[in-house]
Amino acid sequence: MFMRFIYKFSSPPYFYAISGKMLPWLTVLFFLLLGYGLYGGLVTAPADYQQGDSFRIIYVHVPAAWMSMFVYVVMAISGGIGLVWRIKLAEIVSISSASIGASFTFLALVTGSLWGKPMWGAWWVWDARLTSELVLLFLYLGVIGLYNGIEDKRTASRAVAILALVGVVNIPIIHYSVEWWNTLHQGATVTKLDKPSIHIDMLIPLLVMAGAFKVYYFIALLLRCRNELLERESNGKWIDELLEKVK
Amino acid sequence: MKTSSLFQAFGAVIKRDLVLAYRHRAELINPLAFFVMVITLFPLALGAEITLLKRIAPAIIWVAALLASLMSIDNLFRADYDDGSLELMVMTPHSLSVLVLAKVVAHWLLSSVPLLFIAPLMGLMLHMDSDVIGVLLLTLLLGMPVLSLIGGIAVALTLGLRKGGALLAILVLPLYVPILIFASGAVDAAMSGFPVSGHLSMMCAILFLAITLTPLPTAAALKMSLS
Numbered sequence: 068m069f070m071r072f073i074y075k076f077s078s079p080p081y082f083y084a085i086s087g088k089m090l091p092w093l094t095v096l097f098f099l100l101l102g103y104g105l106y107g108g109l110v111t112a113p114a115d116y117q118q119g120d121s122f123r124i125i126y127v128h129v130p131a132a133w134m135s136m137f138v139y140v141v142m143a144i145s146g147g148i149g150l151v152w153r154i155k156l157a158e159i160v161s162i163s164s165a166s167i168g169a170s171f172t173f174l175a176l177v178t179g180s181l182w183g184k185p186m187w188g189a190w191w192v193w194d195a196r197l198t199s200e201l202v203l204l205f206l207y208l209g210v211i212g213l214y215n216g217i218e219d220k221r222t223a224s225r226a227v228a229i230l231a232l233v234g235v236v237n238i239p240i241i242h243y244s245v246e247w248w249n250t251l252h253q254g255a256t257v258t259k260l261d262k263p264s265i266h267i268d269m270l271i272p273l274l275v276m277a278g279a280f281k282v283y284y285f286i287a288l289l290l291r292c293r294n295e296l297l298e299r300e301s302n303g304k305w306i307d308e309l310l311e312k313v314k
Numbered sequence: 315m316k317t318s319s320l321f322q323a324f325g326a327v328i329k330r331d332l333v334l335a336y337r338h339r340a341e342l343i344n345p346l347a348f349f350v351m352v353i354t355l356f357p358l359a360l361g362a363e364i365t366l367l368k369r370i371a372p373a374i375i376w377v378a379a380l381l382a383s384l385m386s387i388d389n390l391f392r393a394d395y396d397d398g399s400l401e402l403m404v405m406t407p408h409s410l411s412v413l414v415l416a417k418v419v420a421h422w423l424l425s426s427v428p429l430l431f432i433a434p435l436m437g438l439m440l441h442m443d444s445d446v447i448g449v450l451l452l453t454l455l456l457g458m459p460v461l462s463l464i465g466g467i468a469v470a471l472t473l474g475l476r477k478g479g480a481l482l483a484i485l486v487l488p489l490y491v492p493i494l495i496f497a498s499g500a501v502d503a504a505m506s507g508f509p510v511s512g513h514l515s516m517m518c519a520i521l522f523l524a525i526t527l528t529p530l531p532t533a534a535a536l537k538m539s540l541s
Contacts, residue, residue: 150534205488212484216475225538226471229531230485233467236527237489240520244492248499 077156079296080305086289093286100279107272121185126273128178130280131171135203136238138168138284142210143235146228156292158224159299161231162214163291167284169207176200195246202241206234220299323408324416331420334393345386345425346432352378353436364441371440372450372501378436379429379454380461380490384483386425387465390417391536395473401540410536411529414470418462418529426458442505449504453497456517463528464489470535493520 075081108126142164149157179197180190191197210227217223300306318326335342356374357367394400394417403413433454437447468485472478500513 202488202491205484209481209485209488212481213471216472216477216481222538222541226535229467229535229538230471233489233531237492240492241488244495244516248495 073154077154079156079300079303082156083293083296083305083309086293090286090289093282093289097279097282097286100275100282104272104276104279107268108276112269112272113266118186121182122269124178124182126276128175128182129273130277131178132175132200133277134280134284135168135172135175135200137281138164138171139203139206139231139238140235142168143228143231146224146231150225150228150232155299156296158221158228159292159295160288162210162224162227163288163295165207165210165214165227167287167291169204169211171280171284172200172204172207176204195248198248199242199245202245203238206238210234317407320408320412323406324412327403327413327416328420328423331417332423335420335424342424342428345382346428348385349378349382349429349432350436352381353440357440368441368505371437371442372446372498372505374440375433375436375450376453376457376494376498376501379426379433379458380494382429383426383458383461383465384486387421387462387469387486388479388482390421390462390466390469391473392469395539400536404537404540410533414466414529414532414536415525418459418466418532421466422459422462426454426462429458430454446501446504449510450501452514453500453517456514456521457493457497460493460517460521460524461490463524466532467528467535470532470539473536473539493517496520 076085104126109123112123114120114122142161145157145164146161148154149161176197179200183192184190210230213230214223214227217226297306353374356370360366360370391400394403404410406413430451433451434447437450442450465482465486468482468489469478471485472482475481496513496516500510500517503510503513
């Protein structure tokens with residue numbers, strides 16, 4: 068039953084049709100969440116007693132950082148599914164996630180450094196979290212580079228899936244080694260936001276923003292997948308039928 | 315027809331690579347020369363102040379070793395891919411990941427073991443203490459095989475590409491981060507007189523993890539590159 072649904076959903080024409088129907092609803096949901104999250108975060112949430120208003124960048128920074136890791140895992144899992152069951156859609160989801168994930172990672176790094184300047188007095192600190200986020204960006208760049216380097220897109224998808232799976236095993240090792248490296252070298256000189264039991268008025272907009280980011284990722288993913296499908300299946304019969312309808 | 319056991323096949327692959335390398339002895343010098351030259355660049359750029367060199371010597375030696383490994387790893391499957399013997403290896407009844415492991419062991423013997431003999435000399439030139447050099451050698455012994463094992467995955471993935479070189483570095487270097495951290499951390503700790511067993515245990519763990527896990531994706535990537 069479940070596998071039947073998966074097979075049906077992963078057939079390109081069906082996916083194309085249903086994703087087209089989902090997109091408007093998702094867009095509405097995204098703007099609702101974003102509107103509420105931004106209003107709550109930028110207007111109603113109280114200023115931090117220590118950081119003043121600069122803390123408000125977390126409403127972009129933290130969701131972006133969460134998404135950067137989430138997207139990598141999605142990329143690896145769907146890549147693995149594509150590798151095992153040869154589902155074309157899973158391969159496309161995997162590679163379409165790569166550049167979105169890289170953008171989230173970049174956004175997290177940029178907003179982090181913008182926040183770091185007034186708070187730490189430096190644009191960049193070799194803090195464990197920053198460094199492992201930077202390494203994550205390199206991993207994304209490797210995936211994108213590998214995909215673009217291989218001519219045949221099916222082969223490229225499989226190569227990317229293998230690399231993403233290797234990366235997913237490595238990320239925890241890298242993360243903890245970097246954390247250890249940092250504590251060995253300079254101790255906890257950099258203040259971590261180590262659960263300072265965030266105020267509920269600050270927390271709710273943050274969670275809403277995280278939801279908005281997730282929906283945004285979903286929208287971007289669907290759009291990219293649809294484009295990629297059209298490109299790869301440009302000889303497919305269902306695309307001809309689609310074009311007929313448009314005329 | 316005589317069939318060979320998996321163990322014999324493992325030995326045969328190593329032996330073949332060693333013989334091939336012996337026929338082209340001159341090429342064995344290249345990674346060593348590269349290693350020495352990269353290390354020479356640092357005193358030239360930083361100035362010859364002894365305390366400074368001593369302080370950063372482990373980092374320099376490890377980064378140089380990492381780059382030397384990156385440079386030589388590109389040849390891991392290249393020649394076999396070009397002359398078609400890689401396809402024959404894929405077609406043998408033996409598990410490809412075991413044969414891959416043999417290739418990596420041969421590569422380690424040829425490119426990393428010689429470094430172990432030069433590294434103490436480099437350490438002396440950078441004014442490291444002799445007991446610290448011992449720790450440095452241990453980290454190289456434990457860490458270099460991991461570099462070859464992880465590099466093998468990326469080499470297998472980029473095998474069919476025309477411009478694999480730069481891509482290889484991008485794929486591999488982020489994955490080298492943990493080993494670099496633990497290795498130079500161990501040498502640093504030894505220099506300050508702290509115990510190093512923690513670092514070395516972590517490196518051992520990573521080594522065994524790499525030996526057991528990396529041949530699988532490498533074999534999968536090879537099959538993909540050949541198909």
